[in-house]
Amino acid sequence: MQLSGNKHIPASIDKAYTLLTDPEVLTRTMPGLKRLTPISEGAYAADLEMGVAAIKGKYQGTMRIEDASPPHSYRLVLDGQGPGGFVSVNMSVEFVSDGDEASVSYQGEAQVGGTIASMGQRMISGVANYLTNQFFQNVAKEAIQAKN
Amino acid sequence: MYTAPFEYRRADTVEQAIGWLANDPENSKVLAGGHSLLPLMKLVLAQPQVLIDIGRITALKGIRIEGDDVQIGAFTTYREIVESPEVNEFCPLLAQAAQTVGDVQVRNRGTIGGSLCHADPQADMPAAVLALDAELLIEGPSGQRTQSIDGFFLAPFITSLAPGEILTAVKIPKLPAGAHTTYLKRPHPASGYPLVGVGIWLTVHDQVIDNGHIGITGIADLPFRARHLEDFLKGRLLDAATIAQAGPLAADDANLDDDPYKKNLLQVYVTRALSQFGESFAAKGLNGKS
Numbered sequence: 557m558q559l560s561g562n563k564h565i566p567a568s569i570d571k572a573y574t575l576l577t578d579p580e581v582l583t584r585t586m587p588g589l590k591r592l593t594p595i596s597e598g599a600y601a602a603d604l605e606m607g608v609a610a611i612k613g614k615y616q617g618t619m620r621i622e623d624a625s626p627p628h629s630y631r632l633v634l635d636g637q638g639p640g641g642f643v644s645v646n647m648s649v650e651f652v653s654d655g656d657e658a659s660v661s662y663q664g665e666a667q668v669g670g671t672i673a674s675m676g677q678r679m680i681s682g683v684a685n686y687l688t689n690q691f692f693q694n695v696a697k698e699a700i701q702a703k704n
Numbered sequence: 705m706y707t708a709p710f711e712y713r714r715a716d717t718v719e720q721a722i723g724w725l726a727n728d729p730e731n732s733k734v735l736a737g738g739h740s741l742l743p744l745m746k747l748v749l750a751q752p753q754v755l756i757d758i759g760r761i762t763a764l765k766g767i768r769i770e771g772d773d774v775q776i777g778a779f780t781t782y783r784e785i786v787e788s789p790e791v792n793e794f795c796p797l798l799a800q801a802a803q804t805v806g807d808v809q810v811r812n813r814g815t816i817g818g819s820l821c822h823a824d825p826q827a828d829m830p831a832a833v834l835a836l837d838a839e840l841l842i843e844g845p846s847g848q849r850t851q852s853i854d855g856f857f858l859a860p861f862i863t864s865l866a867p868g869e870i871l872t873a874v875k876i877p878k879l880p881a882g883a884h885t886t887y888l889k890r891p892h893p894a895s896g897y898p899l900v901g902v903g904i905w906l907t908v909h910d911q912v913i914d915n916g917h918i919g920i921t922g923i924a925d926l927p928f929r930a931r932h933l934e935d936f937l938k939g940r941l942l943d944a945a946t947i948a949q950a951g952p953l954a955a956d957d958a959n960l961d962d963d964p965y966k967k968n969l970l971q972v973y974v975t976r977a978l979s980q981f982g983e984s985f986a987a988k989g990l991n992g993k994s
């Protein structure tokens with residue numbers, strides 16, 4: 557499944573990059589992400605609780621930030637496993653200044669397997685889009701708070 | 705397939721159910737007909753620790769007229785909707801959609817509340833309740849609220865219902881007298897769920913459409929109202945030329961991922977649904993007063 561999109565964060569690219577790679581900010585902003593525990597440089601063990609309406613479950617996995625080139629780009633590699641199956645995501649994230657704001661583009665692929673995949677790709681991508689939008693809205697709020 | 709272990713509780717009142725939910729809203733689930741929740745639990749996609757059965761709460765059952773509305777308890781089954789004289793008189797579209805859901809067993813057990821709260825983008829009822837401008841009555845720890853059906857569905861399987869809240873009833877304004885209704889679906893050959901489902905009501909005078917709403921399910925991420933199409937239809941003759949122009953407009957309000965198959969399927973089903981009205985008027989002498 558392809559994942560791609562472009563969002564604006566009301567902050568400089570330096571600030572936006574810092575927000576999006578800070579484990580504390582991520583646990584506050586990413587829906588369902590409960591904990592990120594550092595395991596090595598740029599790598600974290602992640603605990604997620606998915607609570608999408610009827611679909612509930614605890615997922616464990618890892619998150620890695622690779623090819624980091626602050627404040628321009630990095631690659632985000634996520635692997636998760638839980639009762640409903642597995643999810644792995646590999647996407648590149650790019651930051652470009654756009655006036656006072658940072659334009660953040662992401663592009664990559666998500667693989668989903670196990671019973672969760674039987675829900676159909678369209679459902680999953682609908683949920684993924686919704687969660688991504690929530691995530692970026694939360695990050696934008698953090699960026700505004702950080703300014704004030 | 706077995707579910708993860710859970711505790712089962714049967715509530716006698718809405719207050720009791722809300723009280724139990726409030727103990728641990730994140731890990732508790734309301735159980736209605738169980739026709740969506742239990743399969744998910746068997747697939748271990750859902751692992752609630754507490755199930756709160758609302759099937760014995762009398763306040764959540766039944767259909768009655770309240771002024772200009774038909775009020776349907778959340779724990780009212782598809783079958784009760786199909787057979788209800790009130791529904792068939794004042795909002796037949798709801799019965800037409802309910803009639804197409806699953807098989808007899810599903811219609812005997814599945815509830816309107818369960819269908820809406822589950823928010824499967826391929827469920828049938830959302831097309832009808834959207835077209836009918838339903839209002840949802842919701843109760844939670846901080847009291848009651850009403851929510852228009854517009855804005856209830858946020859994403860597939862996600863609604864504006866907070867974890868501690870219960871849907872108690874669906875309020876449907878009576879349709880204008882003489883409104884024509886239809887629900888047309890293309891069932892998935894294996895599951896029976898709609899690949900596309902089109903729910904329409906129209907009022908027509910002297911073959912001119914004065915008003916109408918169209919709800920569409922199954923084909924996009926979310927069920928939606930085809931508002932562009934509704935605006936286009938108002939004031940036009942309900943004839944072959946209008947229907948031909950109308951078909952493609954339904955896609956204006958939906959995200960179909962630029963998929964030509966979906967676009968075509970939607971257009972074909974909207975055209976067919978509108979043509980059914982054309983045919984029924986032709987049979988009745990085109991006066992639109994059936």
Ligand SMILES: Cc1cc2nc3c(=O)[nH]c(=O)nc-3n(C[C@H](O)[C@H](O)[C@H](O)COP(=O)(O)OP(=O)(O)OC[C@H]3O[C@@H](n4cnc5c(N)ncnc54)[C@H](O)[C@@H]3O)c2cc1C
Pocket residue numbers: 609610733734735736737738739740741742758778779804805806807810813814815816817818819821822826827828829865869870871872895896897898
């Ligand atoms: C074989 C089969 C075929 C089917 N075919 C179709 C079809 O063609 N078209 C179609 O639309 N559907 C179809 N369904 C789904 C069916 O309509 C379900 O019954 C319905 O989606 C859920 O209603 P329920 O009462 O069974 O809810 P449940 O499964 O008990 O609950 C569903 C979800 O809603 C929540 N919930 C239920 N009631 C409330 C409430 N009052 N307040 C808050 N939360 C609540 C539950 O916690 C759960 O998360 C089919 C199901 C089966 C098993």
